[in-house]
Amino acid sequence: MTGLAAPPSRPRRPSRLRRPARLRRSPRPVPTPGSPPVAPADRFRLTDLLGEATADIGSRPGRLVMTILGTVLGVTALVATIGLAQTAAAQIARQFDADAVTQLVVTPRTASTGGGTTVAATALPWDAVPRLERLAGIESAALLAEVPLPDAVVTTVPVNDPSQPPSAPPPVYAASGELLDTLGGQLSTGRFFDAGHDRRADRVAVLGARVADRLGVVRVDTQPSVFIDGVDYAVVGVLASVDARAELLGAVVLPTGTARADFGLPAPGDAQARIAVGAGPQLRTQAALALAPDDPDSLEVAAPDGRSELGRDVQADVNEVFVVLSVIVLLAGGVGIANVTTLSVVERVGEIGLRRAVGATGRQIAGQFVAESVVVGLLGGLIGAALGVFAVLGVSVVRDWTPVVDPRIALGGALLGAVVGLVAGFLPARRAARIEPVDALRGGT
Amino acid sequence: MTAGPPAPVADPVTEPTAVAVPAIELRDVTRSFPGPPEVQALKGVSLSVADGEYVSVTGPSGSGKSTMLNVLGLLDRPTVGEYRLGGVLTGALDEDERAALRARHLGFVFQAFHLMSRRSVLENVLLPMLYNGTPRAEREPRAREALERVGLGHRIDFLPGTLSGGERQRVAVARAVASRPRVLLADEPTGNLDQATSAGIMALFEELHTGGLTLVVITHDADVARRASRRIRLTDGRVGEAA
Numbered sequence: 248m249t250g251l252a253a254p255p256s257r258p259r260r261p262s263r264l265r266r267p268a269r270l271r272r273s274p275r276p277v278p279t280p281g282s283p284p285v286a287p288a289d290r291f292r293l294t295d296l297l298g299e300a301t302a303d304i305g306s307r308p309g310r311l312v313m314t315i316l317g318t319v320l321g322v323t324a325l326v327a328t329i330g331l332a333q334t335a336a337a338q339i340a341r342q343f344d345a346d347a348v349t350q351l352v353v354t355p356r357t358a359s360t361g362g363g364t365t366v367a368a369t370a371l372p373w374d375a376v377p378r379l380e381r382l383a384g385i386e387s388a389a390l391l392a393e394v395p396l397p398d399a400v401v402t403t404v405p406v407n408d409p410s411q412p413p414s415a416p417p418p419v420y421a422a423s424g425e426l427l428d429t430l431g432g433q434l435s436t437g438r439f440f441d442a443g444h445d446r447r448a449d450r451v452a453v454l455g456a457r458v459a460d461r462l463g464v465v466r467v468d469t470q471p472s473v474f475i476d477g478v479d480y481a482v483v484g485v486l487a488s489v490d491a492r493a494e495l496l497g498a499v500v501l502p503t504g505t506a507r508a509d510f511g512l513p514a515p516g517d518a519q520a521r522i523a524v525g526a527g528p529q530l531r532t533q534a535a536l537a538l539a540p541d542d543p544d545s546l547e548v549a550a551p552d553g554r555s556e557l558g559r560d561v562q563a564d565v566n567e568v569f570v571v572l573s574v575i576v577l578l579a580g581g582v583g584i585a586n587v588t589t590l591s592v593v594e595r596v597g598e599i600g601l602r603r604a605v606g607a608t609g610r611q612i613a614g615q616f617v618a619e620s621v622v623v624g625l626l627g628g629l630i631g632a633a634l635g636v637f638a639v640l641g642v643s644v645v646r647d648w649t650p651v652v653d654p655r656i657a658l659g660g661a662l663l664g665a666v667v668g669l670v671a672g673f674l675p676a677r678r679a680a681r682i683e684p685v686d687a688l689r690g691g692t
Numbered sequence: 693m694t695a696g697p698p699a700p701v702a703d704p705v706t707e708p709t710a711v712a713v714p715a716i717e718l719r720d721v722t723r724s725f726p727g728p729p730e731v732q733a734l735k736g737v738s739l740s741v742a743d744g745e746y747v748s749v750t751g752p753s754g755s756g757k758s759t760m761l762n763v764l765g766l767l768d769r770p771t772v773g774e775y776r777l778g779g780v781l782t783g784a785l786d787e788d789e790r791a792a793l794r795a796r797h798l799g800f801v802f803q804a805f806h807l808m809s810r811r812s813v814l815e816n817v818l819l820p821m822l823y824n825g826t827p828r829a830e831r832e833p834r835a836r837e838a839l840e841r842v843g844l845g846h847r848i849d850f851l852p853g854t855l856s857g858g859e860r861q862r863v864a865v866a867r868a869v870a871s872r873p874r875v876l877l878a879d880e881p882t883g884n885l886d887q888a889t890s891a892g893i894m895a896l897f898e899e900l901h902t903g904g905l906t907l908v909v910i911t912h913d914a915d916v917a918r919r920a921s922r923r924i925r926l927t928d929g930r931v932g933e934a935a
Contacts, residue, residue, distance in 0.1 A: 295822050306810040601806040604767060605871070606795020606823035608788050685767045688802060 291611050300618035304626075311623070314587040317580025318627030318664045319634065324573035326635025326660040327642075328566055330652040334643055337651040349524060350430075350491050351385075352549040353534050354517040369545040370514035371538060373503070376423055378537045379518060384526030385534075389426040391492070392516035394419040394506045399476050401499060403462045417458045418498045419475065421506030421515075429521045430491045437467035437484030440502045448508040452480040455496035459485040473499060478509065491519070527551040577667060580627065584671035588620045592679045599679055600687025609680035616679045620672025621665050628664015632657045713779040715875050715906045716741040716764060721773030723759050733759035734770070735929040741908060743874070746901040748920035749910045756929040757910045761879050764908060765798055766790045778874055795824035799868030803880035805860045807852040813839065813863050814848040820871040838870035839863070842896060858889030865896055869905065876900065878909040882916055894919050 304311060355369045371390070372378065379388035401416045424441040427434070440451050452473055454464055464471045464482055472479040480501065489495045506512040518538065522530055527550035534550070535543035592599070599612055636652055643650035716739065723734040733756040741747050751757050762768035763775060766782060775782045778797050782790065799820070807816050817835040826834065839845050842862040852860055861881060868876055878897070882890035894916060901907055901921070909920060917923050925932050 291822055299822070302815070303810055597804070597806050598808050601800075601802075601808075602819070602823070603791070604765065604794060604798075604800050605820035605867075606791050608791045611823070683767075685762050688767070688804075688806065 291607070296611075296614055296618050297622075299615050300622055304619070304622060310587065311626075314584055314623055315580075315627030315630065317576060317583040318624055318667055319580070319631040321573055321575075321577030321580045321667075322628045322631025322660040322664050323634040323638065324569065324576055325663070326632050326652070326656055327638035328569040328573055329656050330635060330639035330650070331642055332566060333653060333656070334639055334648055334651045338648050349386075349521050350551070351520040351522045351527065351530055351534060352517055353379075353520075353538055354547050354549075355514075356545055356547050369539060369542065371516075371518055371546075373515065375515060375518040375538050376425060379520050379534060382530060382533050382537055384523045384530050386521045386523060387425055387429040388518060388520040389429040390421075390423040390503055390515040390517075391426060391519055392421045392503065392506070392512055392514070394421050394501070394510050394512055396475070396510065400474070401458075401462075402474050403464065403471060417455070417461075418494075419506075419510075420495060420498045420500045421503045421512050422500050423503050426500070426519065427486075427489075429519050430489050430495075431521065432489035432495070433487045434484045435487035436465075437482070439484050445502040445504040448504040449502065450478065450480045450505060450509075451483045451502065453484045453486060453500045454482055455486050455498045455500070456488075457497045458499055475499070480505075522550070577663070580664075581624075581667040581671040584620050584623055584627075584668055585675060588616060588623075588672050588675040589678065591619070592616060592675045592682075596682060596687045599682050600684045603682075603684035604688060612682075613676040613680035616676035617669065617672040620675070621668040624668020624671065625661065625665035628661040628667070631664060632660035635660060712743065714740045714776075715743045715745070715778060716908070717774075717776040718763070718770075719774040719776075721763060721770040721775060723756075723763060723768065724771045732929055734763070736773070737926075737929070737931045739924065739931055741875075741906060743906055744901075744904050746897070746907045746919075746921040747909070747924060748917040748922070749908065749924045749926060750912060750914065750917045751926035752912070755926040757912075757926055758879065760926065761877055761908075761910050764875075765800060765877050766794050791823075795820065795871070797874040799871060799873035799876045801861070801864050801868050801876065801878040801881045803883035805852070805857075805864050805884070807860055807863060807867075809851065809853055811851075812848065813844065813850050813852060813855070816852065816863055817867045817870050820867060824871050826871065834872075835866070835870050838866040841869070842866045856889070857885050858892055861885060861889075861893055862896065865893070865900075869900060873905075875906045875908060878907065878911075880911055881909060882911065882913060890916065 353371065353375070355371060373390075375390055376388045379385050396416070396419050399416050399419065401419070424439065424443075424445050426432070427439040434453075435456060437453070439453055440449070443449075444451050452475075454462065454473065459465070459482075462473065464473075464485065467482055467484060471482045473482055474480075480499075486496055486500070501509075503512065503515065518534075520530075520534070531548045531550040532543070534548045535546040539546050602612060602615075603609075636657055639652050640650050642648070718737050718739040721734055721737045722732060724730055724732040735756075737756075737760065749757055749760060759768065763770055764777075766777065769783070777793060780793060782793065785793065808819070811819075814832070814835055817838055818831050821831040821834065836845065836848065839848055842865050844859060844862055844866065847855060847859065847863075852863060855863065861884075865881075876897075881897075882893055885893065890913075897907055897909065898919060907920070909916065911917055
């Protein structure tokens with residue numbers, strides 16, 4: 248129903264709601280004398296828009312559920328995928344942090360001799376611990392060395408019982424008193440020896456859990472002893488766990504001073520240090536310089552990479568397949584919203600006509616439908632984000648992980664729903680804006 | 693953006709003759725629809741309705757009644773001719789300005805009521821005031837007042853679906869007058885109502901007329917037409933005053 252000579256101007260783009268018309272329309276006829284200008288009667292503010300857009304939303308719960316279902320599923324999948332990736336990454340990073348990332352080990356380089364054996368090219372100094380502890384980033388340091396006693400007999404009784412079947416003796420290690428703290432080990436009973444034992448070369452020993460088990464030592468308050476080649480050492484403690492050097496659980500550990508005095512230990516085997524997270528790259532060079540300033544290349548320093556490198560590797564491990572699937576589901580959700588909004592436009596032709604008749608502009612009509620689909624999309628996004636977070640929580644509980652979800656992901660998921668609604672509402676809104684009131688009012692409601 | 697009843701447009705500067713400006717003035721209005729075949733629904737119609745008049749427009753089907761209402765209601769544009777609403781020449785206005793003019797000067801009552809079925813009676817009556825510049829604080833009191841006036845003060849929280857036809861049309865009338873228009877345009881307001889209910893609506897119209905409102909009622913019902921103070925008959929797109 249458009250005229251020939253004066254077709255009604257088409258409703259303009261629905262994207263701007265509030266700009267007065269005359270600012271944009273350039274050549275317009277000068278008002279005839281006797282025809283006062285028409286002031287725009289525009290009080291339809293954002294609050295009115297939101298009020299009108301939300302008034303109908305809850306009136307058909309069934310349809311609302313079907314409308315937002317796709318968006319809910321898409322956002323849920325997206326938030327859960329990213330959240331689980333973050334949780335897993337945090338889990339991995341935490342394990343790295345716990346042992347490898349904070350452990351630094353300095354060992355002498357080895358060189359091959361002519362006879363086919365390898366010998367250490369240099370020796371670590373006995374004062375390696377205070378030298379290392381002076382470096383920034385070192386939280387604790389300790390010496391560790393294996394005492395070469397291939398044929399030693401280790402028993403808990405002073406006599407050699409010939410009727411016992413011969414068994415391989417446990418290796419004997421020498422360590423400084425800081426070892427337990429440095430390696431983050433745990434004792435099941437007793438205590439670790441300290442610097443005093445070390446300095447006095449006291450004959451004390453700490454048993455690894457497996458050795459203690461084999462030798463039948465379960466408690467230290469009965470003052471048990473182990474005999475190494477007939478010499479007795481008082482057992483002061485039993486190691487329960489040492490994650491970084493698990494082999495110590497199968498060994499007898501003596502103070503370094505004792506090992507030097509009794510067995511002539513020539514030099515520390517390696518220096519262990521617990522370092523601040525991220526200090527690895529820098530300490531790699533500093534530790535070698537501190538321990539062998541004349542020839543730092545003779546030492547090998549094993550230190551972890553910085554946290555950022557690790558973090559980047561782990562963060563990148565989001566399951567791309569799931570992200571793509573989530574986005575596809577989200578697109579389907581957008582199509583769902585677009586369909587229902589279109590249906591709603593068709594159903595409410597009479598209402599649109601009425602609103603136009605009582606003074607709504609095409610842009611206000613379009614704005615209302617866009618706002619409706621944005622609100623629907625936002626609702627779907629909010630529900631989806633919540634479900635996604637719950638999914639991450641559920642998986643974390645089952646796997647005994649610590650759930651980690653960046654709040655920006657949850658918030659972003661909800662906003663993504665709104666964006667889907669915005670895009671989905673655009674075409675139906677344009678259609679609504681183009682409805683001619685005359686045509687719309689002809690039908691009944 | 694003033695609230696309240698539209699200011700009188702008769703301004704000595706723009707109207708040197710100082711004659712009261714008619715509420716509605718059609719001058720040689722023709723509205724034709726492109727065919728084929730081309731149809732001229734209005735053929736050179738001239739009509740002037742003064743402020744406060746109560747005019748009925750009758751005519752058989754196809755005589756151009758609805759086209760005339762659409763033109764008067766700024767829902768359609770004349771192909772040829774001039775239409776002034778409250779002194780404003782409407783031909784040169786763009787769609788937004790026409791919408792603003794509708795919002796400020798016109799109230800509509802339709803045969804099919806056109807109430808929003810999921811919104812309460814009060815919300816339905818509030819609707820035009822969203823668009824015509826009524827300050828927020830004044831909207832609800834005015835809507836309640838209008839509903840009281842049509843005798844539905846006790847129904848404000850009902851949904852339209854729970855009301856009778858006559859009550860629904862009264863809601864529509866309340867909606868039309870709550871925004872305080874200069875002219876009330878009614879298109880077959882009693883077309884969906886029985887005789888007794890129609891009489892109630894017509895009585896309401898008379899009451900509004902007595903209160904100073906300009907009414908143009910389009911109807912094919914001779915009884916309804918007779919209630920108006922001035923009767924116009926449309927025949928084949930041409931206007932003639934009925935006795």
